[in-house]
Amino acid sequence: MNRFAWGIVALAVALCPCVGALTGSGDSQVGLLDTMGPTVTNLQVSQPNADPGEAVTITFDVSEPLLGNPLVYVNGYGALFVGESGGTYTYTFTVRPGGGGPTPADIHISASDALGNVGTLDDSALLTLNFPAVPVRVWAVVVALVVLGAVVARRLGRAAHVTLILAVFAAPAAHGQAPEVTNVHFTQQPRSGGGTEVVITYDLTSLLCNCDIAVSLSKNAGADGFSYPVTSITGDIAHVAPGVDRRIVWDIAADYPNEHMPQAQLRVTAMTRPDDLTPWQRGNKAHVFAYASSCRGNLVRTGLVLKEFTFGGNVWFPKLSSVPGRLMFTQDEIYAGCRFDPEWLSCQGRIDPPPLVPYDDKHYVYLGYAVRNEIDVMAFVNAYSAQTASGGEFSGDLPGVTSFGNAVYRLRENLVPAENKHLIPIMFEWPDNHQEGFGGNVLYMDGHVSFIRYPGEFPMTEATISALGALAGYEPPTGWNYPLLTWPYSLERETYHFGTRCSANITFELQHFILNFARDNPQERLPRLSSEPGRLMMREDEVYPLYIPKPDVLICPGAAPITPKPRFDDQHFAFLGYAVRNDEDVAAFVDAYWEEIGSGGDFSDDLPAEASYGDELLRLRLDIGRFLTTNVNDPSQCIPDREFPILIEWPGNHKGISGGHIVYLDGHVEWRDYPGEFPMTANTIAALASLAGHLPTTAYAQLQPWETLDYDPYGWLDACSRNLGTVDLACLGFGRDQSSRQYARISNTPGKLMVAQSEVFPEYVDNPNFFVCPAAAPTTLPPDFDDRHYVYFGYVMTNDSDVRAFAQAYQAEVTGGGDFSDDLPISSSYGNSLVRLRVPRSGQLFHEIDPSPEGFVGDHEIPVLMEWPGNHQALTGGHVQFLDGHREFVPYPGKFPMTESTVTTLASIANWAPTTSWASKDFTREHDPHLQALCQDNLFSLGISMRTFGWPEFGFLPQLSNAPGRLMFTSYPMVPFYLDDIIRLSCPASSMACATPVVDDHSYVYLGYAVMTDDDVEAFANAYLARLAEGGDFSADLPGNTSLGSTIHRLRNDLAFLATERSRLPSLAASRIPMLIEWPDNHDDLSGGNVLFMDYHVEWIPYPGGFPMTEATMNILTTLAGRPPIE
Structure with a gap:
């Protein structure tokens, strides 16, 4: 047998003999298991020394065919694949800037064979990098770890929700009949995050309800009595309810690395157990999960600190406390550097007496030693007790025998290979933190956090919790906090809407821009304060436009703007630029501020003033706590960054509520009521308002019709906005490829105000549907590249007079046979011509056209595309795409370009007639728009889950089910690790939605696989049926010709780049490849459905209409799925 082929291994499923339990068994076929990875040899580099910016060629040989190209890293940076020939791979690497003098380069190569087995090669002798002798900053590494931790926690921290679902649908207990296991099968395959895994499936019948499962291995078809244990398993192994397609995933390489077993056989053992309801099932689930999520965040942040602790050659994790019975790290070690907040060791959901010390194990457990099963825990408990009795510290390994070897090993970074770190818990919470017997979050050595029900998988087993609880003197909580949710849920819709938008402004925009500025600053300082007296805002010339490309983010959307154009001022937010942490610091800042203004107002240096932390007010900079600490081992002297505000919102911005958002130096954003805690105290706000001349807000923004669900039940406003963005992206891509950087020309067809089709199709945009507003019924199918729904400006126009000048010049150009390739010679508001739109080389386009500051117009005010104001049936107005990339809906008549003068002028050129036919029924129909929105929300949430599933290096989206006719992904591992609620697979409006949600295709x-046309779907159908006949393995690409090539590609996150032959902008292809398709008859009173595309946008498409809502595609899919035809 070819050892690189997929192996089907014999399995036996048995119910183990156990006192008081009923058992049964079943066997499977015999087959291959293989954990031997490929061999990487003959590593060579093009030169032994390289300077920053110099390219190095790397070559090496691999012993066997691979699943994909190897991963090559030099000092942690990825090298670029060049080519492969006869098993020899070539890569190139450009040396990044660095410091510290000549440094040996660490070259790491990782290659995966067809089963996912990994072979590696590491070298640090072949290449030396000639860095200058200067220190290297490490903030980028820390930031990358923060992002990585957040993504991994998002991906793996969702199992808590699924536990609830499994418990709710468990069968009732009965007595007297043994369980039965049938249809046992397993397949070895590549693991999505790298490596190999074995997927075991079985069906379970049990009238005694739930069963616990164990697995054992035979290496010679059962002759050795299944004497080899299998421990590294996840999935349906605890509290397994009866049903079909139960799944277990085995990390085979963790238990049996580098083995070739052609006669392997597995036995799955199950023991019945009654399923009694636990208190957490009857509790207040919403609040329990809210606090559980908060605890997960605590562990994520703590994990990042622990990981950072191992940097700089110190591979050890913090020592365990030497205080007897305190299972927590030592206070003095973890506080060094002021990066840890003791509040992270507190579970907010519990009611407890105040902790005696800030670093205790009342809510979380830290062992400091490597354990991965109950036997290891018992060895740790014995060694811990002996070490404590002798008065010793926990600075080294302890005597004992564990699964790691002949010692209880202290946690350190290099203890186990990276692929095994996800098995070793670092910290976990007591299972009673969120109601009695609920379960808890577990932080693992690789940084991910997972919720585990109690009792359940390790470490949330009864034996482990009992042993550690006795060791720590654990006391359960005295109660739990379940208050009603307050702001903003109790407020009126307008306040909630604008409050969340305001939070988004400062969280995702201002915070990001400001911190990026600091990271690029040699001293890691934040921007300087404005020198204009009384303007508490950062200096415009330091951040605009490189860091803050548009001043709109300085506007709270809930307050009516004081000036018509956004400015860099403090009308809605105050920026101080200096470190203040209480009312006294603010008072000192006010005095020092006027002193500085009197001497010129440069604000480049620290200010002389008596602050709470010293005799100067320090300019804000990253990690300012280390500047304020004279003894890093003394926690009392450490001031965490979370105490220093960067931006303070004035407390009157939001109608009906007093308070505002605060951005802090550590990056988090909080809402604080006014008057309340600092900086929302009466004294601080009064002092700053007096300094800035701030007047309380008296006028508030109103919720516009297009911002409400009732006016956009189908999501066509969003789809229309995305269409404009796609056409703009095509014009932008064209411009970036031109030496002149000019956008595409206007069509030279008289009266057609649209981009010239020949310049963008098909290289930059390959689908004419992008030129159609989905809310307006198309007049031709397929649609034309015309101006029926959208207008392309093509030239820089800033007001009505420019548009009127354009109309005159347009007629002259058409009459003279011109092709609109040059600027138009006519007087404009900014010069003697109308300039063609182009990509700014740096900064703002207007600076290139007219350097004078008078009459400056920002890119955010120059329109590129506009839709006619009658496209949307219930609204008058339309979307406008601006040169800076942002889009907004502008009511008609309104601001430029949606003025009566401009629209009338353009309509006369284009011979435009208002829309009279729309894609939907009238808005007075009896249809619940909320069901439509919920359906869209389902697909959006499913998209997030699938994108997270595909986040690791291989990037594959979930595998298609091998059940004939089930056009849906396989249940495991999407459920439970990525999809927290399978009710998302049910359209709330569909009559075919199941009362009990299941993972099937009843709604979506x-x-x-990637399809973009009806012909692609037909090719997929043929390949699908052929693959089912061969056994239904949908783990790889399928043979067949499609519009994307000679292969039907399995969906993965980087799939769009396979479409580069058809489009210069792969994102355009991604926006047309469907991931999930709603059946068009889900909604009784209208025909059509929502579609989730590969760029993760959701779009409503009428039926019959554009792909995939065509009659041909739906006929094929209903036939495959065994559904009635769409009527």
Whole structure:
């Protein structure tokens, strides 16, 4: 047998003999298991020394065919694949800037064979990098770890929700009949995050309800009595309810690395157990999960600190406390550097007496030693007790025998290979933190956090918790906090809407821009304060436009703007630029501020003033706590960054509520009521308002019709906005490829105010549907590249007079046979011509056209595309795409370009007639728009889950089910690790939605492969049926010709780049490849459905209409799924 082929291994499923339990068994076929990875040899580099910016060529040989190209890293940076020939791979690497003098380069190569087995090669002798002798900053590494931790926690921290679902649908207990296990099968395959895994499936019948599962291995078809244990398993192994397609995933390489077993056989053992309801099932689930999520965040942040602790050659994790019975790290070690907040050791959901010390194990457990099963825990408990009795510290390994070897090993970074770190818990919470017997979050050595029900998988087993609880003297909580949710949920819709938008402004925009500025600053300082007296805002010339490309983010959307154009001022937010942490610091800042203004107002240096932390007010900079600490081992002297505000919102911005958002130096954003805690105290706000001349807000923004669900039940406003963005992206891509950087020309067809089709199709945009507003019924199918729904400006126009000048010049150009390739010679508001739109080389386009500051117009005010104001049936107005990339809906008549003068002028050129036919029924129809929105929300949430599933290096989206006719992804591992609620697979409006949600295609279709046309779907159908006949393995690409090539590609996150032959902008292809398709008859009173595309946008498409809502595609899919035809 070819050892690189997929192996089907014999399995036996048995119910183990156990006192008081009923058992049964079943066997499977015999087959291959293989954990031997490929061999990487003959590593060579093009030169032994390289300077920053110099390219190095790397070559090496691999012993066997691979699943994909190897991963090559030099000092942690990825090298670029060049080519492969006869098993020899070539890569190139450009040396990044660095410091510290000549440094040996660490070259790491990782290659995966067809089963996912990994072979590696590491070298640090072949290449030396000639860095200058200067220190290297490490903030980028820390930031990358923060992002990585957040993504991994998002991906793996969702199992808590699924536990609830499994418990709710468990069968009732009965007595007297043994369980039965049938249809046992397993397949070895590549693991999505790298490596190999074995997927075991079985069906379970049990009238005694739930069962616990164990697995054992035979290496010679059962002759050795299944004497080899299998421990590294996840999935349906605890509290397993009866049903079909139960799944277990085995990390085979963790238990049996580098083995080739052609006669392997597995036995799955199950023991019945009654399923009694636990208190957490009857509790207040919403609040329990809210606090559980908060605890997960605590562990994520703590994990990042622990990981950072191992940097700089110190591979050890912090020592365990030497205080007897305190299972927590030592205070003095973890506080060094002021990066840890003791509040992270507190579970907010519990009611407890105040902790005696800030670093205790009342809510979380830290062992400091490597354990991965109950036997290891018992060895740790014995060694811990002996070490404590002798008065010793926990600075080294302890005597004992564990699964790691002949010692209880202290946690350190290099203890186990990276692929095994996800098995070793670092910290976990007591299972009673969120109601009695609920379960808890577990932080693992690789940084991910997972919720585990109690009792359940390790470490949330009864034996482990009992042993550690006795060791720590654990006391359960005295109660739990379940208050009603307050702001903003109790407020009126307008306040909630604008409050969340305001939070988004400062969280995702201002915070990001300001911190990026600091990271690029040699001293890691934040921007300087404005020198204009009384303006508490950062200096415009330091951040605009490189860091803050548009001043709109300085406007709270809930307050009516004081000036018509956004400015860099403090009308809605105050920026101090200096470190203040209480009312006294603010008072000192006010005095020092006027002193500085009197001497010129440069604000480049620290200010002389008596602050709470010294005799100067320090300019804000990253990690300012280390500047304020004279003894890093003394926690009392450490001031965490979370105490220093960067931006303070004035407390009157939001109608009906007093308070505002605060951005802090550590990056988090909080809402604080006014008057309340600092900086929302009466004294601080009064002092700053007096300094800035701030007047309380008296006028508030109103919720516009297009911002409400009732006016956009189908999501066509969003789809229309995305269409404009796609056409703009095509014009932008064209411009970036031109030496002149000019956008595409206007069509030279008289009266057609649209981009010239020949310049953008098909290289930059390959689908004419992008030129159609989905809310307006198309007049031709397929649609034309015309101006029926959208207008392309093509020239810089800033007001009505420019548009009127354009109309005159347009007629002259058309009459003279011109092709609109040059500027138009006519007087404009900014010069003697109308300039063609182009990509700014740096900064703002207007600076290139007219350097004078008078009459400056920002890119955010120059329109590129506009839709006619009658496209949307219930609204008058339309979307406008601006040169800076942002889009907004502008009511008609309103601001430029949606003025009566401009629209009338352009309509006369284009011979435009208002829309009279729309894609939907009238808005007075009896249809619940909320069901439509919920359906869209389902697909959006499913998209997030699938994108997270595909986040690791291979990037594959979930595998298509091998059940014939089930056009949906396989249940495991999407459920439970990525999809927290399978009710998301049910359209709330569909009559075919199941009362008990299941993972099938009753509401939505998932193909798992890339299709873009009806012909692609037909090719997929043929390949699908052929693969089912061969056994239904949908783990790889399918043979067949499609519009994307000679292969039907399995969906993965980087799939769009396979479409580069058809489009210069792969994102355009991604926006047309469907991931999930709603059946068009889900909604009784209208025909059509929502579609989730590969760029993760959701779009409503009428039926019959554009792909995939065509009659041909739906006929094929209904036939495959065994559904009635769409009527």
